Amino acid sequence: MNVQNLRETYGRTLVELGAENPNIVVLEGDLGKSTMSCYFEEAFPNRYFEMGIAEANMTSFAGGLSLTGKIPFTNSFAAFAAGRAYDQIRQGLCLPNLNVKIVGSSAGLSDYGDGSTHQTVEDIAIMRAIPNLTVLVPSDAIETRKMVRAMAAHHGPVYMRVTRTDLPDVFPEDQDFVIGKPYLIRDGKDVVVFANGAMVSKALEAADLAIANNLSIRVVNVSSLKPVDEMALRDLAQGMRGIVTAEEHSVIGGLASIITYVFRKSGLPIECVGIEDRFGQSAENVEVLFEEYGLTSKHIVDAATSVAGAGA
Amino acid sequence: MRHSDQTKVERAARALRWNIVQMVGPNQKGHLGGSLSIADVVAALYFSKMRHDPENPSWPDRDRFILSKGHVALVQYAALAECGYFSKREFSKLKTLGGMLQGHPDIKSTPGIEANTGSLGQGLSIACGMAAGLKMDGRPSRVYCVLGDGEIAEGQIWEAALAASHYKLDNLVAVLDRNCLQAMGSIVNRFNTNPVVEKWQAFGWHVVEVDGNDVAAVLRALDDLDLVTGKPKILIACTVKGAGLPFAENNVAFHNGSMTTEQFEMARQLFCAEAAVS
Numbered sequence: 001m002n003v004q005n006l007r008e009t010y011g012r013t014l015v016e017l018g019a020e021n022p023n024i025v026v027l028e029g030d031l032g033k034s035t036m037s038c039y040f041e042e043a044f045p046n047r048y049f050e051m052g053i054a055e056a057n058m059t060s061f062a063g064g065l066s067l068t069g070k071i072p073f074t075n076s077f078a079a080f081a082a083g084r085a086y087d088q089i090r091q092g093l094c095l096p097n098l099n100v101k102i103v104g105s106s107a108g109l110s111d112y113g114d115g116s117t118h119q120t121v122e123d124i125a126i127m128r129a130i131p132n133l134t135v136l137v138p139s140d141a142i143e144t145r146k147m148v149r150a151m152a153a154h155h156g157p158v159y160m161r162v163t164r165t166d167l168p169d170v171f172p173e174d175q176d177f178v179i180g181k182p183y184l185i186r187d188g189k190d191v192v193v194f195a196n197g198a199m200v201s202k203a204l205e206a207a208d209l210a211i212a213n214n215l216s217i218r219v220v221n222v223s224s225l226k227p228v229d230e231m232a233l234r235d236l237a238q239g240m241r242g243i244v245t246a247e248e249h250s251v252i253g254g255l256a257s258i259i260t261y262v263f264r265k266s267g268l269p270i271e272c273v274g275i276e277d278r279f280g281q282s283a284e285n286v287e288v289l290f291e292e293y294g295l296t297s298k299h300i301v302d303a304a305t306s307v308a309g310a311g312a
Numbered sequence: 313m314r315h316s317d318q319t320k321v322e323r324a325a326r327a328l329r330w331n332i333v334q335m336v337g338p339n340q341k342g343h344l345g346g347s348l349s350i351a352d353v354v355a356a357l358y359f360s361k362m363r364h365d366p367e368n369p370s371w372p373d374r375d376r377f378i379l380s381k382g383h384v385a386l387v388q389y390a391a392l393a394e395c396g397y398f399s400k401r402e403f404s405k406l407k408t409l410g411g412m413l414q415g416h417p418d419i420k421s422t423p424g425i426e427a428n429t430g431s432l433g434q435g436l437s438i439a440c441g442m443a444a445g446l447k448m449d450g451r452p453s454r455v456y457c458v459l460g461d462g463e464i465a466e467g468q469i470w471e472a473a474l475a476a477s478h479y480k481l482d483n484l485v486a487v488l489d490r491n492c493l494q495a496m497g498s499i500v501n502r503f504n505t506n507p508v509v510e511k512w513q514a515f516g517w518h519v520v521e522v523d524g525n526d527v528a529a530v531l532r533a534l535d536d537l538d539l540v541t542g543k544p545k546i547l548i549a550c551t552v553k554g555a556g557l558p559f560a561e562n563n564v565a566f567h568n569g570s571m572t573t574e575q576f577e578m579a580r581q582l583f584c585a586e587a588a589v590s
Contacts, residue, residue, distance in 0.1 A: 025448075049444070049479075057437045057471035064441020067427065068449065072441075088468075091431040092438060096419040 004141035011036025078104025119280030125253020146177035188218035242307025330583035331390035380435025381460035433466025462494030477516030524549025
């Protein structure tokens with residue numbers, strides 16, 4: 001399976017967009033070689049703003065640029081893009097519904113070495129709760145490219161969270177990305193796993209593993225966390241014995257919250273694979289963290305087995 | 313020395329003050345103090361300095377006005393209505409459900425508002441981004457941004473100050489409403505943000521101090537700032553909080569206070585007689 005880096009794709013896609021649309025501008029909080037906004041700087045130095053380590057100013061400054069017709073992309077680690085600049089996103093961008101794109105990089109546990117300060121377990125929860133804000137999480141590099149293009153075409157504020165981890169390709173090359181739509185990645189007949197980000201490929205692994213248990217898992221990529229087509233989610237759970245959610249995020253406020261809310265009257269058993277209410281920490285690699293925080297394919301299989309039994 | 317627009321702006325400032333007082337009304341709380349302190353500067357901007365067109369609020373080459381100290385929205389509403397952006401009939405619906413005039417400036421609600429402000433410390437960053445965007449497009453527009461002296465305790469102000477200087481935003485003019493009172497008392501006693509001149513100079517800004525309630529002096533200073541290039545500029549407007557209303561002047565109770573019926577009548581007599589701007 002082809003494995004790619006999402007940040008790399010993000011940076012290259014920004015350059016493509018920059019060539020197509022002179023209104024695209026990029027702002028960076030001194031992490032350009034990590035977020036990969038450095039490619040845009042190389043290509044379009046006059047449309048690139050190094051904002052220093054000052055995320056609050058960067059975010060409001062982007063709002064000002066958008067008020068002159070620019071389409072700004074702000075870049076930092078998710079911990080700072082969503083965390084430190086929360087109030088600027090809320091007050092300055094989302095209240096007036098400005099056309100600014102916020103990209104939170106090295107999200108989730110993916111910045112394994114830097115530890116809890118630089119990891120995000122709650123960015124999706126914070127961002128989802130802000131009215132007018134679109135919230136997206138790509139599952140691989142293919143989807144990242146399509147998603148970034150969709151963000152630029154969409155008028156309004158968008159938050160996209162990007163992992164640092166290289167991920168296997170899972171999104172069909174010939175599939176369009178439409179904001180709000182959940183995507184069936186692999187069909188199955190017993191349990192549906194609603195996953196996003198790195199957990200989509202984990203769910204595919206789980207589907208392979210579950211065959212041995214005589215369990216057929218359907219994998220759905222919920223890369224749009226807001227808005228999300230609830231009817232489509234319901235359709236994708238038709239005929240299933242149970243539901244599992246899988247996310248590299250706290251079980252509070254992210255995908256688990258969405259799915260339990262949407263299916264609250266369905267009577268279907270639901271299990272949530274995600275980070276219990278605690279911070280991240282440093283580790284030697286991201287897989288060790290996924291094991292520690294219960295985010296492996298094995299955890300998904302266990303959850304799926306549990307709901308399949310409960311719903312039998 | 314008189315300025316050619318002095319009489320017009322002085323009359324406008326009186327009209328703005330009456331508009332502000334009317335919007336609050338008797339026995340109702342409102343941010344009178346900080347609205348009145350900066351009324352002369354706001355009048356100078358809207359009635360002399362800024363290129364803008366109430367008939368065409370989105371004219372791309374207009375100058376922009378950002379009220380970073382958004383809690384004194386009253387003064388901007390007063391100016392916008394006086395210019396004809398909307399009817400003064402809206403005053404009676406201030407802060408009512410569905411009304412055009414929200415508690416803090418809101419682009420989506422009110423014609424002529426350029427940015428959402430109210431969470432203090434953010435307006436200068438927005439103004440910087442605007443100034444940068446306008447420069448990129450080669451537009452002649454200037455961006456004026458009014459700050460409070462309590463507000464500059466916000467760290468983001470100084471992030472913006474660095475950015476404006478780094479990007480040489482000489483189409484940006486900040487105005488610091490230095491009325492020396494914050495919500496809870498005097499700046500010096502509560503949370504001292506002085507010295508201000510040296511701070512802005514150290515951040516790379518061109519700094520001018522002026523009596524912010526002297527219309528002629530403000531007009532001259534704003535004209536002079538047009539000649540300064542290569543760096544952002546700030547007018548330190550030394551003002552009196554509550555300026556024009558004797559009972560409110562330098563009285564912290566009127567940061568967000570209410571007038572008695574008698575005080576409201578006094579304000580009417582002070583401002584109303586010749587309020588209309590020709």
